[in-house]
Amino acid sequence: xxxxxxxxxxxxxxxxxxxxxxxxxxxxxxxxxxxxxxxxxxxxxxxxxxxxxxxxxxxxxxxxxxxxxxxxxxxxxxxxxxxxxxxxxxxxxxxxxxxxxxxxxxxxxxxxxxxxxxxxxxxxxxxxxxxxxxxxxxxxxxxxxxxxxxxxxxxxxxxxxxxxxxxxxxxxxxxxxxxxxxxxxxxxxxxxxxxxxxxxxxxxxxxxxxxxxxxxxxxxxxxxxxxxxxxxxxxxxxxxxxxxxxxxxxxxxxxxxxxxxxxxxxxxxxxxxxxxxxxxxxxxxxxxxxxxxxxxxxxxxxxxxxxxxxxxxxxxxxxxxxxxxxxxxxxxxxxxxxxxxxxxxxxxxxxxxxxxxxxxxxxxxxxxxxxxxxxxxxxxxxxxxxxxxxxxxxxxxxxxxxxxxxxxxxxxxxxxxxxxxxxxxxxxxxxxxxxxxxxxxxxxxxxxxxxxxxxxxxxxxxxxxxxxxxxxxxxxxxxxxxxxxxx
Amino acid sequence: xxxxxxxxxxxxxxxxxxxxxxxxxxxxxxxxxxxxxxxxxxxxxxxxxxxxxxxxxxxxxxxxxxxxxxxxxxxxxxxxxxxxxxxxxxxxxxxxxxxxxxxxxxxxxxxxxxxxxxxxxxxxxxxxxxxxxxxxxxxxxxxxxxxxxxxxxxxxxxxxxxxxxxxxxxxxxxxxxxxxxxxxxxxxxxxxxxxxxxxxxxxxxxxxxxxxxxxxxxxxxxxxxxxxxxxxxxxxxxxxxxxxxxxxxxxxxxxxxxxxxxxxxxxxxxxxxxxxxxxxxxxxxxxxxxxxxxxxxxxxxxxxxxxxxxxxxxxxxxxxxxxxxxxxxxxxxxxxxxxxxxxxxxxxxxxxxxxxxxxxxxxxxxxxxxxxxxxxxxxxxxxxxxxxxxxxxxxxxxxxxxxxxxxxxxxxxxxxxxxxxxxxxxxxxxxxxxxxxxxxxxxxxxxxxxxxxxxxxxxxxxxxxxxxxxxxxxxxxxxxxxxxxxx
Numbered sequence: 001x002x003x004x005x006x007x008x009x010x011x012x013x014x015x016x017x018x019x020x021x022x023x024x025x026x027x028x029x030x031x032x033x034x035x036x037x038x039x040x041x042x043x044x045x046x047x048x049x050x051x052x053x054x055x056x057x058x059x060x061x062x063x064x065x066x067x068x069x070x071x072x073x074x075x076x077x078x079x080x081x082x083x084x085x086x087x088x089x090x091x092x093x094x095x096x097x098x099x100x101x102x103x104x105x106x107x108x109x110x111x112x113x114x115x116x117x118x119x120x121x122x123x124x125x126x127x128x129x130x131x132x133x134x135x136x137x138x139x140x141x142x143x144x145x146x147x148x149x150x151x152x153x154x155x156x157x158x159x160x161x162x163x164x165x166x167x168x169x170x171x172x173x174x175x176x177x178x179x180x181x182x183x184x185x186x187x188x189x190x191x192x193x194x195x196x197x198x199x200x201x202x203x204x205x206x207x208x209x210x211x212x213x214x215x216x217x218x219x220x221x222x223x224x225x226x227x228x229x230x231x232x233x234x235x236x237x238x239x240x241x242x243x244x245x246x247x248x249x250x251x252x253x254x255x256x257x258x259x260x261x262x263x264x265x266x267x268x269x270x271x272x273x274x275x276x277x278x279x280x281x282x283x284x285x286x287x288x289x290x291x292x293x294x295x296x297x298x299x300x301x302x303x304x305x306x307x308x309x310x311x312x313x314x315x316x317x318x319x320x321x322x323x324x325x326x327x328x329x330x331x332x333x334x335x336x337x338x339x340x341x342x343x344x345x346x347x348x349x350x351x352x353x354x355x356x357x358x359x360x361x362x363x364x365x366x367x368x369x370x371x372x373x374x375x376x377x378x379x380x381x382x383x384x385x386x387x388x389x390x391x392x393x394x395x396x397x398x399x400x401x402x403x404x405x406x407x408x409x410x411x412x413x414x415x416x417x418x419x420x421x422x423x424x425x426x427x428x429x430x431x432x433x434x435x436x437x438x439x440x441x442x443x444x445x446x447x448x449x450x451x452x453x454x455x456x457x458x459x460x461x462x463x464x465x466x467x468x469x470x471x472x473x474x475x476x477x478x479x480x481x482x483x484x485x486x487x
Numbered sequence: 488x489x490x491x492x493x494x495x496x497x498x499x500x501x502x503x504x505x506x507x508x509x510x511x512x513x514x515x516x517x518x519x520x521x522x523x524x525x526x527x528x529x530x531x532x533x534x535x536x537x538x539x540x541x542x543x544x545x546x547x548x549x550x551x552x553x554x555x556x557x558x559x560x561x562x563x564x565x566x567x568x569x570x571x572x573x574x575x576x577x578x579x580x581x582x583x584x585x586x587x588x589x590x591x592x593x594x595x596x597x598x599x600x601x602x603x604x605x606x607x608x609x610x611x612x613x614x615x616x617x618x619x620x621x622x623x624x625x626x627x628x629x630x631x632x633x634x635x636x637x638x639x640x641x642x643x644x645x646x647x648x649x650x651x652x653x654x655x656x657x658x659x660x661x662x663x664x665x666x667x668x669x670x671x672x673x674x675x676x677x678x679x680x681x682x683x684x685x686x687x688x689x690x691x692x693x694x695x696x697x698x699x700x701x702x703x704x705x706x707x708x709x710x711x712x713x714x715x716x717x718x719x720x721x722x723x724x725x726x727x728x729x730x731x732x733x734x735x736x737x738x739x740x741x742x743x744x745x746x747x748x749x750x751x752x753x754x755x756x757x758x759x760x761x762x763x764x765x766x767x768x769x770x771x772x773x774x775x776x777x778x779x780x781x782x783x784x785x786x787x788x789x790x791x792x793x794x795x796x797x798x799x800x801x802x803x804x805x806x807x808x809x810x811x812x813x814x815x816x817x818x819x820x821x822x823x824x825x826x827x828x829x830x831x832x833x834x835x836x837x838x839x840x841x842x843x844x845x846x847x848x849x850x851x852x853x854x855x856x857x858x859x860x861x862x863x864x865x866x867x868x869x870x871x872x873x874x875x876x877x878x879x880x881x882x883x884x885x886x887x888x889x890x891x892x893x894x895x896x897x898x899x900x901x902x903x904x905x906x907x908x909x910x911x912x913x914x915x916x917x918x919x920x921x922x923x924x925x926x927x928x929x930x931x932x933x934x935x936x937x938x939x940x941x942x943x944x945x946x947x948x949x950x951x952x953x954x955x956x957x958x959x960x961x962x963x964x965x966x967x968x969x970x971x972x973x974x
Binding site: 067080101223279362 | 555583593629633688693696744763766804820838844
């Protein structure tokens with residue numbers, strides 16, 4: 001056993017005795033001592049390694065505490081009998097790292113293509129969506145609100161929070177949703193979740209058996225569809241038009257007990273579900289004893305007058321689950337969403353959440369509650385509508401200038417992106433690639449269509465860009481599309 | 488149709504037109520207009536309600552925008568043809584609120600008893616556990632770190648974060664776990680989760696088919712067992728003694744491919760798994776091609792010298808999944824935990840997390856990363872060990888004074904609670920009730936035993952109490968136990 005090639009970093013944060021302990025431990029586990037069970041006397045090792053004897057003793061003590069060695073007074077320090085040489089052989093025998101056997105759920109996860117951040121450098125002008133515009137958010141107020149709860153007298157943070165959510169936030173939301181979204185609910189029906197995906201996952205697990213049919217929109221919110229499929233659901237894709245979900249296109253023979261819709265502003269196509277379709281959808285749900293999930297992901301963001309009331313408020317018998325999120329109107333990294341549940345679902349949902357994650361961070365919830373209660377939220381929404389509305393107008397004007405009669409889109413004054421249907425002659429990917437080469441990031445619509453082939457289309461998010469960038473980006477896109485058409 | 492009983496709050500935040508819109512909307516949906524489809528002229532209604540005509544017009548416009556009414560110039564405002572009187576009948580017909588059909592998973596959730604906060608007033612002296620001691624946490628530093636990222640120039644918050652976690656935090660954890668917990672890992676194997684329960688849920692879903700066998704400890708962490716059972720697993724409870732998980736008590740015929748253990752400090756019994764058992768457990772795992780989940784929920788909290796190295800570091804072939812949390816060492820409301828995964832599990836785990844919740848809040852992760860990188864974390868751990876170590880000594884001393892030879896407990900200088908085995912003659916619930924009446928909160932051990940009947944025992948958490956309270960609480964508990972024994 002040769003200690004001379006051992007190296008020690010005497011500048012390191014890690015105490016010397018610990019560095020020695022780690023190397024001795026490794027040597028013992030690797031069987032470097034071979035059949036020799038006795039460690040060198042601390043004095044001898046200390047001399048050999050040029051360190052204080054107490055350092056070696058500390059290392060030996062730690063090894064003894066962990067059971068790697070036994071110290072026999074007088075006789076010295078020995079590798080513990082329970083440390084088998086066989087462990088070493090096993091180590092050699094099992095160099096192959098563990099390979100898991102996945103469940104069928106696990107296999108589905110692995111087969112689910114997940115949009116991952118592309119490795120390519122971000123384009124100069126990025127029409128990425130699902131972004132918020134940082135310069136609008138009142139960070140100074142937010143800082144104050146967070147700090148308010150960060151004091152040693154406050155025991156709130158030292159306990160686990162309520163699983164259903166911080167109650168003042170649930171009350172603030174119930175009040176806000178009643179006044180501004182036409183939602184009919186009590187605070188007890190509002191449950192805070194770590195993002196809308198979590199609410200969908202819990203609902204799918206609570207309500208769906210493998211093989212159950214679920215209605216989704218096409219084009220539609222792909223991640224919701226993926227989640228239902230992941231949990232074993234059979235998806236039936238119902239087409240949308242400029243007025244959203246085509247209720248009359250629900251297959252007559254459909255056995256679906258669950259439908260996922262975006263009535264306020266259909267994602268990603270755009271368009272608001274008219275009253276007649278809303279009533280027809282509720283009627284369908286009643287007749288089929290089905291439940292509707294209304295994803296109101298950006299219902300607040302309408303730029304012509306106030307938002308339309310939610311579908312949930314029209315349901316006389318609690319057949320609509322309302323999903324809302326702060327990701328779009330505060331910031332995505334907040335990871336805070338909420339769900340308004342039918343009375344009969346509240347307790348089971350909360351019990352499930354208790355088991356699978358114990359609720360959202362209390363501090364953030366408390367800050368958001370105050371943000372709402374003190375009027376900052378509604379003021380911020382006004383600023384957002386102003387800023388995003390202007391950006392959207394700039395985008396639409398630029399489209400008319402630079403892509404006249406070349407693209408179709410649902411001209412809904414709402415949301416954070418516009419979905420452009422391209423000339424049939426063009427390939428979606430070709431446009432995206434050419435745009436990227438021109439320094440403009442636009443995004444494919446194909447992933448949102450449940451049936452392929454899909455019409456060539458791209459998504460342009462405007463919420464993260466300044467107006468000049470929007471104008472310039474569309475100009476460049478116009479050039480790209482023109483070239484491709486001429487080619 | 489009589490408008491006179493309608494009430495308006497002219498002081499309200501809600502604009503008057505909106506209050507009118509809401510009452511008109513309700514009246515239309517309730518069918519209060521009966522067969523009369525024409526709404527009163529705006530001037531007439533304005534006079535009747537004593538409000539400006541423009542207010543009524545705004546309300547009508549909103550109703551029109553939502554499709555409840557149609558405005559025919561000259562002719563007036565009419566309830567839209569698509570608003571059927573039948574809706575009203577349906578409304579009456581469906582007073583019965585929606586009743587969901589639960590999946591088998593949903594039914595299991597509903598049958599899983601979940602510990603909920605008791606309605607009884609908190610006792611003066613509460614030996615509740617899973618609490619942190621707020622007065623130790625450096626809130627001033629924490630505030631500074633949070634504020635650092637809350638500036639408008641920082642786009643971090645305006646985008647969705649990385650699903651696997653904020654990379655600097657993953658690197659800081661990999662470094663810390665290597666140096667202080669003997670974990671062998673790269674930053675890429677470290678994934679941030681919203682609490683350990685989420686990691687267990689994802690792992691159970693990825694790896695377990697209904698009916699698969701899982702080894703758990705008894706007494707043990709009940710919520711982990713509940714989660715495995717919820718996901719269809721068949722539980723095999725393996726007893727523990729003062730040295731933790733009894734590897735030699737694993738049934739010879741066991742088909743388990745997964746084992747959940749707490750080697751650093753067995754929960755809730757207490758005790759550290761000795762090296763011989765660790766090696767035997769790893770050998771069992773290799774022989775059965777099984778995976779081990781090591782829950783190191785409070786491995787940092789040892790009060791005699793430094794923590795023992797984790798089981799994970801002993802596995803030569805990545806058979807151990809390491810679970811750690813900030814709930815105990817920072818604060819529970821942070822809802823931040825982490826898992827160190829075998830290489831082969833990283834991508835599937837992250838893909839699953841992407842689908843079910845998109846990752847943890849970025850701001851908190853960034854603050855924790857700096858908290859670790861700037862040395863605050865290890866300093867805070869030293870303070871915690873000091874403070875909790877003293878509290879534990881106070882508790883143990885008080886037990887020797889006030890309950891001599893009456894109770895047994897694993898005297899492990901670690902963790903945040905002590906589990907007391909009571910005299911067999913006493914009923915667990917009787918002790919808890921009597922203690923509560925004496926103003927002392929102690930907690931049942933029965934829920935942690937996978938097999939009933941369980942020996943009478945109680946849990947005393949000391950992390951949330953001052954030393955005088957601990958001393959006084961135990962004194963009162965001693966009196967209670969004495970009385971019950973005499974009775």
